[in-house]
Amino acid sequence: MKGIAKLVILAAVPLLTAALWMDEQPSYKAYKAPVPATPAGSVPISGKEIVSREAVLQNPVAPTAASIAQGKTLFDINCAMCHGHTSDRRGPVGLKLSPPPPGLDHDLLQSLSDSDIFKATTFGFGRMPPFQDKLMPRERWSLVNFLRTRK
16 A cells, blocks of 8 residues: 555656646737738728818808707807806806816807817817717717807
């Protein structure tokens, strides 16, 4: 019996010492195929909007009563908290900012094109966040239509 126990122990020692080297083995990562570059001029199938900062865009949304009403609703939800409902008084968040955000009055907006306003809401600037992922393009154009009616 003692002889068999010694043989079992002698046979188990190499297996037990192999366990010490288990952590120091080369590991292999799952294969990842290379992602090919997108061809120039292609249209993404993901539905993501592509807007260039340099492009001069035309407003495709007519300034109808429905578009202006939608723009006002979007302004009240997304913009008024900083810019205020009137150009005389900033919103509750805008009052806490120094310097305060500009009032979006008629005179300021007249110096900007529809494309400029659309790109400002799309990409944001300074402290203003981008709204590209928050508002659909048609909603941003309706917002532009509403801003044109502010006095």
